Amino acid sequence: MGTIRMDRRLFLKSAGATAGAVAATQVGCLRYFKKGRSSAAETKEIPTTCELCPNKCSAIAVVEGGFVKKLNPNPENPKSRDMLCARGNAAIKQVYDPDRIKQPMIRVGARGEGKWKPVSWDEAFDFAAKKLSEVKDKYGPQGTLWSSTEGFQEVFFKNLGLAFGSPNLVRHPTLCLASVNLAYSATFGTVPSFDLLNSKFVIMSGANRFESIITPDTMDLIGGVMERKAKLVYLDPRFTVTAAKADEWYPIKPGSDLAFILAMIHVIIKEGRHSKDFVATYTTGFDQLAEHVKQYTPEWAEKETEIPAADIVRIAREFADAGARALYYAGRRSSWYQNDFQMRRAQAILNAIVGNWDQMGGMVPNAKLPKGEFLFMPWDEPKAPRVDEIETAFPLAAKGDGVYLKLRENVLSGKPYPVKGWMVYKQDPMNSLPDQAKTMKMIDQMDFIGVIDVQMSDMAWYADVVFPESAYLERTDPVEVMPGIWPAVVFRQQVVKPIHDTKPNLEIVQGIAKRLGLSDYFDYTIDQWVEAEFKDLPIPMAAEHMKKHGVWAASGQPSYGKTLNSDHRFVTKTGKIELFSERLQEAGHDPLPVYTAQPQPRNDQFRLILGRVGYFTHANQSNNVWLHEFVKENDLWINPKPAERLGIRDGAYVNVSSSVGSVKLKARVTEEIRPDCVFMLHGFGKKSKMQSLVYNVGASDAVILETAWDKVSGNAAFHETFVKVANA
Amino acid sequence: MAIKKKRYALVIDSRKCINCKACVVACKAENKVPVGNFRNRINEERKGEYPKLSINFEPEQCHHCADPSCVRVCPTGASWQRKDGIVLVNYDECIGCRYCMVACPYDARYFNEEEGVVDKCTFCSHRVDKGDIPACVETCPSKVRVFGDLEDPTARIHELLSTRRYRVKEPQTGNGPQLYYLL
Numbered sequence: 001m002g003t004i005r006m007d008r009r010l011f012l013k014s015a016g017a018t019a020g021a022v023a024a025t026q027v028g029c030l031r032y033f034k035k036g037r038s039s040a041a042e043t044k045e046i047p048t049t050c051e052l053c054p055n056k057c058s059a060i061a062v063v064e065g066g067f068v069k070k071l072n073p074n075p076e077n078p079k080s081r082d083m084l085c086a087r088g089n090a091a092i093k094q095v096y097d098p099d100r101i102k103q104p105m106i107r108v109g110a111r112g113e114g115k116w117k118p119v120s121w122d123e124a125f126d127f128a129a130k131k132l133s134e135v136k137d138k139y140g141p142q143g144t145l146w147s148s149t150e151g152f153q154e155v156f157f158k159n160l161g162l163a164f165g166s167p168n169l170v171r172h173p174t175l176c177l178a179s180v181n182l183a184y185s186a187t188f189g190t191v192p193s194f195d196l197l198n199s200k201f202v203i204m205s206g207a208n209r210f211e212s213i214i215t216p217d218t219m220d221l222i223g224g225v226m227e228r229k230a231k232l233v234y235l236d237p238r239f240t241v242t243a244a245k246a247d248e249w250y251p252i253k254p255g256s257d258l259a260f261i262l263a264m265i266h267v268i269i270k271e272g273r274h275s276k277d278f279v280a281t282y283t284t285g286f287d288q289l290a291e292h293v294k295q296y297t298p299e300w301a302e303k304e305t306e307i308p309a310a311d312i313v314r315i316a317r318e319f320a321d322a323g324a325r326a327l328y329y330a331g332r333r334s335s336w337y338q339n340d341f342q343m344r345r346a347q348a349i350l351n352a353i354v355g356n357w358d359q360m361g362g363m364v365p366n367a368k369l370p371k372g373e374f375l376f377m378p379w380d381e382p383k384a385p386r387v388d389e390i391e392t393a394f395p396l397a398a399k400g401d402g403v404y405l406k407l408r409e410n411v412l413s414g415k416p417y418p419v420k421g422w423m424v425y426k427q428d429p430m431n432s433l434p435d436q437a438k439t440m441k442m443i444d445q446m447d448f449i450g451v452i453d454v455q456m457s458d459m460a461w462y463a464d465v466v467f468p469e470s471a472y473l474e475r476t477d478p479v480e481v482m483p484g485i486w487p488a489v490v491f492r493q494q495v496v497k498p499i500h501d502t503k504p505n506l507e508i509v510q511g512i513a514k515r516l517g518l519s520d521y522f523d524y525t526i527d528q529w530v531e532a533e534f535k536d537l538p539i540p541m542a543a544e545h546m547k548k549h550g551v552w553a554a555s556g557q558p559s560y561g562k563t564l565n566s567d568h569r570f571v572t573k574t575g576k577i578e579l580f581s582e583r584l585q586e587a588g589h590d591p592l593p594v595y596t597a598q599p600q601p602r603n604d605q606f607r608l609i610l611g612r613v614g615y616f617t618h619a620n621q622s623n624n625v626w627l628h629e630f631v632k633e634n635d636l637w638i639n640p641k642p643a644e645r646l647g648i649r650d651g652a653y654v655n656v657s658s659s660v661g662s663v664k665l666k667a668r669v670t671e672e673i674r675p676d677c678v679f680m681l682h683g684f685g686k687k688s689k690m691q692s693l694v695y696n697v698g699a700s701d702a703v704i705l706e707t708a709w710d711k712v713s714g715n716a717a718f719h720e721t722f723v724k725v726a727n728a
Numbered sequence: 729m730a731i732k733k734k735r736y737a738l739v740i741d742s743r744k745c746i747n748c749k750a751c752v753v754a755c756k757a758e759n760k761v762p763v764g765n766f767r768n769r770i771n772e773e774r775k776g777e778y779p780k781l782s783i784n785f786e787p788e789q790c791h792h793c794a795d796p797s798c799v800r801v802c803p804t805g806a807s808w809q810r811k812d813g814i815v816l817v818n819y820d821e822c823i824g825c826r827y828c829m830v831a832c833p834y835d836a837r838y839f840n841e842e843e844g845v846v847d848k849c850t851f852c853s854h855r856v857d858k859g860d861i862p863a864c865v866e867t868c869p870s871k872v873r874v875f876g877d878l879e880d881p882t883a884r885i886h887e888l889l890s891t892r893r894y895r896v897k898e899p900q901t902g903n904g905p906q907l908y909y910l911l
Contacts, residue, residue: 085867090752210746222870226744244783614748671778
């Protein structure tokens with residue numbers, strides 16, 4: 001805008017000719033404007049818990065005249081660090097989204113055609129119960145699949161699936177963090193938190209914590225790096241915001257993080273820099289580890305990772321010197337490669353040998369807080385084995401979560417038995433699973449699909465019946481304990497009445513259950529459920545406290561070192577921290593992480609990598625008008641060198657194709673990515689016309705991602721797809 | 729009781745900004761800013777060639793200048809300044825001529841098509857007058873902004889400005905901007 005400085009008269013003279021005309025046209029608007037500002041409705045502040053992502057931050061809703069006007073951060077929850085991100089702030093638009101499903105609907109056209117008949121809740125419940133019963137009569141209760149994503153009301157949905165008699169519940173972890181959870185459990189018997197508030201030296205593989213927001217990690221790390229002189233070393237093929245803020249960024253060759261970690265362990269043990277007392281007291285298998293990593297020299301790792309050997313040696317030394325306050329950060333969406341479990345195991349082992357366990361600035365086992373349980377009538381355990389054959393294919397994996405991609409393969413093949421009914425809660429398998437065409441085939445072979453969701457996701461768009469769930473600001477949910485270094489109990493209470501004909505998930509579950517003759521298992525209200533949970537909170541007037549504050553955080557002070565006495569038994573086979581794992585060996589896996597080089601893209605191919613931005617993460621946020629303003633269409637990041645070779649210009653449309661599909665989107669020619677990789681954001685190219693901002697705009701990564709999974713955990717491997725890129 | 733003089737200002741530690749846009753959406757909700765308009769923003773500066781790269785983020789909004797050119801050029805007096813330094817638009821007097829938009833060195837104002845008036849950051853004066861802080865300051869995950877009264881020697885911004893180096897943008901305009909960027 002330059003540096004304009006003039007007095008008012010001069011300015012009027014120079015622009016005055018048009019001023020009168022402009023003024024005249026605006027007068028009419030002023031009255032309307034004044035009217036809008038003069039409302040003096042009653043204002044209420046109601047504490048609640050955000051649901052836009054899995055962080056569950058405490059928020060205070062400002063309600064004016066029955067409308068949610070603003071969401072403010074609630075400083076009482078130490079985990080959410082007195083903040084609310086863009087997504088949390090935009091939750092208001094989830095409620096007042098014109099695209100919302102406003103009443104139950106039954107499909108009348110072909111699946112995905114978008115022809116719907118608005119129906120009453122009774123009709124919708126009757127229809128679903130009839131269809132589920134038909135599937136049960138033909139194929140048994142195991143012929144139904146119940147898939148859901150985490151959320152406070154997920155428990156009711158899972159319970160309906162179990163009470164119905166199906167063993168086939170499948171949740172989100174194997175599309176997310178199953179490999180990291182399993183790797184840390186296999187080593188420490190538990191999945192710890194990372195004390196970034198007090199850490200002095202942090203190494204992060206991918207994870208992109210400054211764009212992929214996790215509380216309190218994101219906030220603690222930015223403070224650590226910028227205020228408390230903590231050092232951050234970051235490995236990522238892409239120059240993310242985290243890379244930009246890091247002290248050192250290495251655009252590591254994709255899939256080779258394990259080589260980097262093994263070489264670090266090699267250096268630390270060779271130079272005797274590990275914490276000898278800690279290793280001797282708390283771990284088992286150190287000698288086998290020392291022998292095993294002899295082969296993994298920094299010079300060898302340089303060839304694998306493209307990180308100079310001298311840097312690996314220096315980083316290993318600095319890391320070991322930071323000792324208890326050094327952290328190799330685990331990350332969260334750990335679904336990258338087929339060796340993912342072993343890569344996370346190597347991180348866990350590296351952390352263990354520098355002695356950062358249960359230390360300030362290190363890894364800390366999660367503290368928990370007590371709450372009561374509502375006792376409901378139990379059902380018989382489902383008799384059939386799971387369709388994903390988790391017991392035999394992934395014996396170490398969490399049975400209650402299932403293994404999604406193996407499950408899809410088995411449903412498609414009809415083996416070990418047919419699955420023909422699919423109930424979905426709060427999940428969009430069309431976008432969250434790789435290879436959308438395969439998911440479509442799975443949809444095609446279903447006799448019945450019912451979806452419960454706040455919005456018309458792509459999955460809902462292909463359903464036979466859609467049950468509109470009330471948005472979180474319109475519901476009261478079960479109480480949740482958030483374990484961590486700063487544990488908290490959080491409560492989500494209704495802030496406004498539902499604005500459409502929607503119901504909370506519990507009431508939807510009850511409606512279906514009643515017609516299936518399962519009412520006895522769901523014979524309670526949300527208020528009764530919540531009251532029972534409040535009962536065992538060790539605070540006076542717990543119910544009143546939670547309604548007034550929305551959160552209880554005990555002292556809010558971390559406690560370190562509770563597991564650091566030589567009598568402590570870790571929940572592992574040996575009772576020690578297992579550097580060498582007999583349990584893995586027995587299950588047919590490498591007891592120590594063994595490196596095998598991952599295939600790399602050839603001349604005309606690129607590796608497709610995925611990631612997030614801070615203002616939306618999940619596919620269900622891209623249609624939020626306040627978040628959509630920042631990215632209206634996703635594009636394909638490509639380095640200028642290959643772009644030039646292929647004649648691809650910035651902003652021009654390109655076709656991106658893999659062995660399973662092809663998408664068209666705009667190229668973003670950028671220096672901020674390795675020349676052998678391309679990157680696209682998740683959540684675009686929707687098929688649902690009731691995602692109007694992103695319907696047919698950009699592209700869905702699910703279309704081109706190929707099916708691959710980690711061998712130990714079954715976690716989807718999302719970075720194994722090679723694509724070709726050509727001008728469209 | 730003597731009435732204490734106030735002078736509100738914002739200290740910004742851009743290095744801590746991760747471009748998460750929480751401030752932008754919080755402002756949008758708090759102040760009913762129409763879709764397509766913004767009272768605050770995050771400027772981006774991307775530089776370098778692979779793999780020697782840098783990105784800098786810089787949050788910006790109205791600088792609530794000591795001698796604001798927007799107020800000087802306003803033909804009706806709609807743009808005005810409170811005694812505590814907050815620059816506001818009196819919507820009843822704004823004729824939508826947009827001179828102020830041209831006069832602002834920081835591109836901090838927008839024309840509200842729905843209302844037919846020019847609008848801008850108010851430092852959330854309605855919150856500040858109740859003793860709260862602006863929405864953008866409160867919601868920020870990394871607490872990039874520090875809001876306070878320059879006349880209050882106990883305020884944190886006082887401490888920051890007396891112990892840290894900082895810069896202001898476009899000082900040559902003589903506007904006396906009150907957004908202080910820490911170096």
